[in-house]
Amino acid sequence: MNPGIIARDSVDISGILDAPEVIINGTIFTSKWCHICKIYRPPRCRHCYSCDVCVEDLDHHCFFLKKCIGKRNHRFFYTLLFSLTVYFLLMFSFCTIFLVKYPNAIFLSKITTFILATILLLASVPLFFFFAFHTYLIAAGMTTYEQVKVKITVVI
Template sequence: MAWNVFKFCTALRGLGSVMIFIVLGVVGVTYYALVVVNYGPSLFHGDLDSLIALAVLLLFHSLLVMLLWSYFSVLSTDPGGVPLNWKPMVDEEKGDVDPLLGSEHTGVGLGVDQENMVANPASEAVRFCRKCNLFKPPRCHHCSVCGRCILKMDHHCVWVVNCVGAKNYKYFLLFLFYTFLETTLVTLSLLPHFIAFFSDREIPGTPGTIAATFLTFVLNLAFALSVLGFLIMHISLVAANTTTIEAFEKKRTSTWRYDIGRKKNFEQVFGKDKRFWLIPAYSEEDIRQMPELQGLEYPSRPNLDAL
C-alpha cells in the first residue's frame, strides 16, 4: 500500500477549517489540470478525441458534484450528541431496576468510581462520562477534540473538520466512495499525459500547465490508493456493524452483540430506502421508522444476553 494520507489525521489535529481550503485546493488544481489544460481543449479536436473528452468531462463533473455534496454534508451535519437528561433504560422485562436510576443521581457525586462502568441488569454496562457529566448511551464515546460525547462515534477526522458519528457516518462513507471514483478517473485520464513525460516526444503546454498536470496525477494517485485502503476497511466494519473505535473493543469479546446480519447492518447505516443509498440523505420514512439512525438505540442479537 502506498503512502496513506489519512494517517496524517492525528498529526494535523488543530488545523481546523484550514483543511477545507486544502481539500478545495486539491480539487481546484485537479479541475485546472484535467478540465482547463487537458480535456477541455480536446473537446474541439474532432473525431474520437472529442468523444473521449466528452465522456471524461461528463463523468468528472457528475462525480465532483456527488463528492462535494457528500463532503459538505459530513462537514455540516452534527454527528449526534447526547440529549440532555438522557438516562439508560431499565429492563422491565427482567424486573431489575438500575439502582442509579431510582434516586436523584445525575452522575455528580455518584457513589461509584465514575471512570468505571457500572454493571447493568440488562448486561449492557451503564457508562458515565465524567467530562460531560452525562450518562453515555450505548456505542457513544467522548471525543477529546470536540470536547463532548458523540453518538456511535467512529473517529474524529480533520479532513472533514468534524467528528464522524451516528448521523453523518453514511455521508462520510459516500465521501470516501466518490473520492475514490473521482481520483481513479483523474489518474487514469492523465496516465497517457504522465507517461509522455518520460518519452522523447515534445510535450505541448507551458512549464506551468505541465507542472500542474504532473502534480495532479501524483496527488490523485496517492489519494486513490489511500482512500481505497480506507474504503476496504470501512466496508468490513459496516458488514460487521462495528465502528473504528469498537473494532478495538470487539477484540475483548467473542461475540459482537450489534452484528445482526450483513443486510441489516448495512441498512443501519444507509437506511432501507434504496433510492437514498447513493446520496447523502435519508428518506423521511427511514428517519421515522429507524431509531438507530438517531444514534440512541441499537437492536442487538436477541439471544446474546442469555449466553
C-alpha cells in the same frame, strides 16, 4: 451535520440514580457515566475529547473535517470517501489518457500532467484503503474505536 451528540445535563445525578441497564439481543449492558457531560451514556456512545461532547456510535474524530463521525453522519462520511476515491482515480485515468493520446504535446503540459498523475495516484492509494477499511467496518457492524479496542485486547 450533527453526528449524534447527546445533550449534556447541568445536574450531576451520578450519586442519586443507579446506572440504567439496557438489554440488547438478550445481553445486559450497564450504562457508563460520563463525568464531563454528566450523563449516563447509552451503549456504543463515547466521549470525543476533541469536540468535548458525547456522540452516539462514535467512529472517530476526523481532523480533516474537524468533526466527529458518528451515528447520524457516518453515511455521509462514507459517501465522501467513495466520491473522493472515484474522483482521484478518474482524474488519474484522464491524465494517463492525455499522456498516451497526445505524445507530441508541449513539453511543459506533459510534465505538468505527469506530476499531477503521480500526485493523484499517490493520494488515491491510501484513500482507497481507507474506503475499503470503512467498507469492512460497515459490513462487520463495528466502529473504528471498537476495531482498535478489539485489536488491543487480542494483543494483550
